[in-house]
Amino acid sequence: MISKNCDCCKVLCGNVDKCYQKILITLKGGWVLNHYGGSDTYLGRLVLETYSHIEDWESLNQYTHLKYLGGNLQTICKCLRRYWEKHTEYLDKIEQFNIAYLNESPFKNGYTTGKELTDRLHIHFHILPRTRRMRESLCDPEHILGWHLIDCISCFPEEYQLQNRNYLRAKRLMEYLSDCLSSIKVEETTKCK
Secondary structure, eight states: OOOTTOHHHHHHHTOSOTTSOOOOEEETTTEEEEEOOSSSOBTTOEEEEESSOOOSGGGSOTTTHHHHHHHHHHHHHHHHHHHHHHHOTTSOOEEEEEEEOOOOHHHHTTOOSHHHHHTTOOOEEEEEEEEHHHHHTOSSGGGGSGGGGGGGGGGSOGGGBOOGGGTHHHHHHHHHHHHHGGGGBOOOOOOOO
16 A cells, blocks of 8 residues: 655655655565665764554554564664764764654644644654764754754765765765665565556
């Protein structure tokens, strides 16, 4: 099941901004991993979302979605840390991961009631790695905390930032994660035609 108006469903169907990383990794339990795109991103900012359009926690299936959620997140973070240590000698080590579930995009964009709202709600988690240099580049200590990181991406050292000209770095990361996550991947299926 998909929703034509949902940003997460658009990513799953490939109907996204040209600079968005289009490599999707389908994982066990009905989850899909992708690299967040657009102008407010940086290398390693990932999104884990449900493969189906699911709007709230109560609708997650305990035998699929919930059973695999924690293991998927743990393995994603381990693989991302391994990539960082092996392939990004110009970046410092990941200090910690912030994992955010807010599901607030529809409210931010003014959809607050009825079908317009539920068409845009979709369970997803932002996986935000943070390094010492990223933390030190933030002038306001409040911005060190989790979700505020994405408000300060423009302050990060240039080598962390992704713009249209260097999305190849995100592609290489996703190719590595695809191989690394093969132990929790499932066969690709076609969702949208």
